[in-house]
Amino acid sequence: MQMIEPCFTRFKSPIDSYTLPERFTFPFYYQPHPLCLVAAKELQDTLIKLPLSLFDYNESGKMFGVLIVKNKQGTLGYLSGFSGALAENNELRHFVPLVDDSTKAEFFKNEQKMINELNNQVILLEANPDLALKKQILAHLLSSAEQATSQLHSKNLRQRQARKARRVLAEKSLLDAEFIQLKEQLAKESVADKNELKYLKLTWQEKTIKAQQAVDSLFDVITSIKNKRSSMSKTLQQKLFAQYRFLNINQEVKNLTDLFIDTAFHNKYGVPPAGAGDCAAPKLLQYAFKVGLQPIALAEFWWGKSPKSEVRQHKNFYTACIGKCQPILTHMLSGMIIDDNPMLKNLSKDKNVEIIYQDDVMAVIDKPSELLSVPGKSISDCVHSRMKLLFPKATGPLIVHRLDMSTSGLMVIALTKQAHKNLQQQFIKRTVEKRYVALLSGCPKQLIDQKEGLINLPLAGDFDDRPRQMVCFDTGKEAQTKWQRVGFEEQNGQTLTRVHLYPKTGRTHQLRVHCAHHLGFNTPIVGDDLYGTTAKRLHLHAETLKLKHPTAGEVIEFYAAAKF
Structure with a gap:
């Protein structure tokens, strides 16, 4: 669905009696400003009227946000946003768009197409009947080798025990010369058993090596394509991170990679967390800075069914998440006068x-x-x-x-x-x-x-x-x-x-x-x-x-x- 301007929404309810906050909301610990409560109620009334197809009620709900803003004419209103996507829609009428619009860029379409083609090649090669047959032959040879080796090893063990019994008996009954001759014979038999086992292992090893090489030759092609796909995916991912360019009130720009470079998450995984930049708060502020609206106050609330793991209740207000949003919002709110952090x-x-x-x-x-x-x-x-x-x-x-x-x-x-x-x-x-x-x-x-x-x-x-x-x-x-x-x-x-x-x-x-x-x-x-x-x-x-x-x-x- 195409976004239709403007995203700026005028209040339907009378707001003349409300006093504006002196500072902008500290997003990680706050009580919603009364104007945010009015805007949230109006947005919730709108959400009730949205098509049910936008909400998958078998899954959990969604975080929504409202940003009270003042336009260039001095009129108060609010922006509405949601985290992530609604039914695979990233852009909906009257909601602010994504910070990153690289999915529309030609480079993204072309590189994603090439990655998809490589993925299809891997699927076809892994489903190749010849690969399945060669893997089956290899598995059969390995099993046969193990069985034959085990049988011969058991036979040699029995023969060794028999030789020991003969030696013990002969030591008591034979003369010294005869006993020495018997020991030499038993030693030769022992060497023969060891050689037989050795040659058996070598014979099976030659057979399994050839079978393994036949399998590896097919897997090498698959691995090469997978490595190429992985490399292209990482390159595209870095390009996408670079496309997430966040503004602040002074129009200073930082991308997602720069914002997370010194964080614990980046140090552990080497990339920003999944979904970073797609939460409601950054999207709302980005749009305001981009079109020249003055941010006044912010609030986010949960709408719908609770997720399986987190504690989220319908219509309750929640603060911005620390892991995904703190590095981003710290930059975006730089230059603004915000509420003190009560946790300090x-x-x-x-x-x-x-x-x-x-x-x-x-x-x-x-x-x-x-x-x-x-x-x-x-x-x-x-x-x-x-x-x-x-x-x-x-x-x-x-x-x-x-x-x-x-x-x-x-x-x-x-x-x-x-x-x-x-x-x-x-x-x-x-x-x-x-x-x-x-x-x-x-x-x-x-x-x-x-x-x-x-x-x-x-x-x-x-x-x-x-x-x-x-x-x-x-x-x-x-x-x-x-x-x-x-x-x-x-x-x-x-x-x-x-x-x-x-x-x-x-x-x-x-x-x-x-x-x-x-x-x-x-x-x-x-x-x-x-x-x-x-x-x-x-x-x-x-x-x-x-x-x-x-x-x-x-x-x-x-x-x-x-x-x-």
Whole structure:
């Protein structure tokens, strides 16, 4: 479908009462501006009217974005975009186009045609009946050689055992001269057996080498074509990366290869990640810069069915992905005044750590939300640094286990090396009993029907969007959470659910993902800014902790009530 200008959309709703933001959206952590909410609602009303053929409801949904802009006449409006393609359409009416239009270029068509021709040659050669026959002959010869060699080896083994028995018997019954003569005879027989095996192996080797050469001669042609195809594909790929030229407000241009050259992904794989540059946010900004529209605010939301692995809920807003978009958007937003990155702020500097228990070898604390367990990249204030100040004579690493920055609750601190080793072993062996309390942002059907249960969803890090985790049944690590329903609560006209969570494993973000993922509760924890929506805090608290004292050995249990 051909894109019809303009992509600039005027608001249908009245917007005179809205105040414009002073800074542009920080795309990796934000609350949608009210104007973005209006634009998103208007876009969603449009999506409902789009042909169903554009959406494959057997698959997952799609990320859409809106960019509030001001045109050269000073009129406010918005641009709409989507990540990737819709039903193999990259360009749809009223949606911004791809950053890269090289698929229309003559060089792309010609080189893609040559690559396709090479691919067809490989298919034909691999399906060649002569190749199949020669492979069958080779396989038969190898099998026959192995069988014949094995049979002769077994025969020689029996003859060797017989010679040994003859030698033992002769040593007792024959005279010295006769025994010497027999030994010489047995030695000759042994040499004969070895030579027979040697010549048999050489005979079969000659036959199999000829058969292998016949197969290799055909495979060499296929390999040569494959190498040529691979080389052409890599060259075309680099040309395509070079076609992805991203603008910023100062009209400075950088291509995809340049933007990812120093990233961890490029260092690992040698190329930018698949799909980089095709997300909604870069496409929206590129179009605005290209046609001279002033970006005001940005927001992206998920539309449709949740994917199998990631946590994505219909109509929920999500930040730009770190792996694919951060290098691109860092360049594209250069020269603009944007919101501060809240992740660089120490939100817990005025919060106190409460000591629940303390003796000579250990302590138990109640960690406030938003305090790191260990130092971060940009924030040094954490449980570890505070414990070092509080217990200057303590030995060992202090930290035995961790809580997510946003999670509050009980943490055990080791004050000696011996205590640290003992306590850490208890966590490793999963003998420590932990109970968390969480408030879910809804009323899941599963919790209406059942009082307790088990969520078993393996987790793996989302390499494209750190620090998010995702459910992965192929490479994910085992993650199990036992749960109990506590009750339902009404807050601001919404029914929330309070639950107790008992993690059997301790994976990163385990409780948050198990609650938010559609195969779990499909209901994020209140205030989950990664897998749900933001609030004053994440309503997740480590409430009880039960373990053995590292030196006395008795079982001790601690409790700290949640402040929500």
